[in-house]
Amino acid sequence: MNLFQWLVLPVLTLIILLDIRGLTHRRGNVTLRLTRIAAWCMAFVLIWDPALTSMISRQLGIGRGTDLVVYVFMLFAPVVWFRMQAQTHSLQRKVIELARIEAIRSACRGDTGEVDPTNPHVDLAETT
Amino acid sequence: MTLNTLSNAHPGPDSRPTISRSNTWVIVPAYNESDRLATTLASLRSAGVGQIVVVDDGSRDDTSAVAAAFPVWVLRHPINCGQGAALRTGLEFAMSKGAECLVTFDGDGQHDARQIERLIEPIRAGRCEVVLGTRFKGETIAMPFQRKCLLAAAVWFTRMTTGLRLTDSHNGFRVFSRKAAQTIELKQPRMAHASEILDQIARKGLPYEEVPVTIRYTAATLEKGQSTFDAARIGGDLMLGRFVK
Numbered sequence: 001m002n003l004f005q006w007l008v009l010p011v012l013t014l015i016i017l018l019d020i021r022g023l024t025h026r027r028g029n030v031t032l033r034l035t036r037i038a039a040w041c042m043a044f045v046l047i048w049d050p051a052l053t054s055m056i057s058r059q060l061g062i063g064r065g066t067d068l069v070v071y072v073f074m075l076f077a078p079v080v081w082f083r084m085q086a087q088t089h090s091l092q093r094k095v096i097e098l099a100r101i102e103a104i105r106s107a108c109r110g111d112t113g114e115v116d117p118t119n120p121h122v123d124l125a126e127t128t
Numbered sequence: 129m130t131l132n133t134l135s136n137a138h139p140g141p142d143s144r145p146t147i148s149r150s151n152t153w154v155i156v157p158a159y160n161e162s163d164r165l166a167t168t169l170a171s172l173r174s175a176g177v178g179q180i181v182v183v184d185d186g187s188r189d190d191t192s193a194v195a196a197a198f199p200v201w202v203l204r205h206p207i208n209c210g211q212g213a214a215l216r217t218g219l220e221f222a223m224s225k226g227a228e229c230l231v232t233f234d235g236d237g238q239h240d241a242r243q244i245e246r247l248i249e250p251i252r253a254g255r256c257e258v259v260l261g262t263r264f265k266g267e268t269i270a271m272p273f274q275r276k277c278l279l280a281a282a283v284w285f286t287r288m289t290t291g292l293r294l295t296d297s298h299n300g301f302r303v304f305s306r307k308a309a310q311t312i313e314l315k316q317p318r319m320a321h322a323s324e325i326l327d328q329i330a331r332k333g334l335p336y337e338e339v340p341v342t343i344r345y346t347a348a349t350l351e352k353g354q355s356t357f358d359a360a361r362i363g364g365d366l367m368l369g370r371f372v373k
Contacts, residue, residue: 103203111199
């Protein structure tokens with residue numbers, strides 16, 4: 001084993017064990033966790049045996065093992081990016097919904113300072 | 129009143145309540161508009177608009193304070209959420225107060241308040257559920273050529289994606305009946321809401337009319353307006369919005 005393998009493989013082992021522990025305790029999204037464990041395991045195997053990458057790439061007709069890694073990255077990066085964007089959008093919508101509730105809750109008439117009397121959430125004593 | 133309108137369909141017999149001054153609400157989304165909002169609100173008041181709701185979209189200036197000097201409802205987002213979100217807040221609030229006719233009107237003085245009556249008329253007559261202002265059948269004052277090209281591209285994009293044969297697709301001067309406002313689900317918080325509205329009009333088969341309006345451009349409004357980069361962002365938001373529940 002070279003230095004890189006000595007440095008990275010223990011870290012990967014720890015990450016895999018933590019994810020497996022999370023899975024057994026049913027924490028978070030199970031599909032996401034399984035996908036992550038699969039990705040870590042694949043990384044572990046390919047770092048453990050770099051010749052495996054070259055063998056697979058030869059089988060696929062790609063040539064170099066490095067090219068295979070680049071291609072796989074190019075395939076997965078957009079998926080990960082899209083997923084992150086979707087999560088950001090989803091979170092943004094929740095924040096906006098909160099802002100909306102707050103804005104409607106504290107609605108008031110400009111010239112008089114009158115609050116919305118039909119709003120059950122407004123504490124009239126607090127606003128006057 | 130003779131209207132130069134372009135319509136797609138006529139609804140059947142209508143049983144909607146009479147549209148009156150008291151149940152017509154104008155929603156004014158405003159972000160950092162303290163310099164222009166007073167003029168806009170004064171013009172709305174002098175046009176005889178009954179109910180006005182200003183949604184301050186988390187402005188960093190005195191937009192709320194300026195609005196508060198007028199007899200209007202003032203709502204304030206604690207953070208900047210985007211024009212689409214501000215419109216939805218205003219629409220929800222107005223509907224909770226019994227609005228039957230809802231006008232969206234920019235706070236930066238681009239629109240002419242005297243034209244509101246003309247925009248409401250097709251809904252009042254029961255001819256449609258949505259009225260869309262069109263600057264290309266109306267009048268534009270000081271519109272730059274680049275903006276004209278961008279808007280023409282947006283019209284083409286709208287035709288390709290929705291099938292609606294509109295002449296103006298990103299005009300903030302619109303009128304919704306209560307039914308239309310309840311039917312359209314605004315999910316896009318930022319500028320993509322304009323395309324989202326048209327998409328839903330097409331998908332849900334809401335009858336609409338286009339009515340000519342005047343849009344007045346100034347240096348300040350152009351500075352806050354949409355760029356080519358924003359157009360790309362709107363496209364991205366729309367695509368992503370289809371996948372996010």
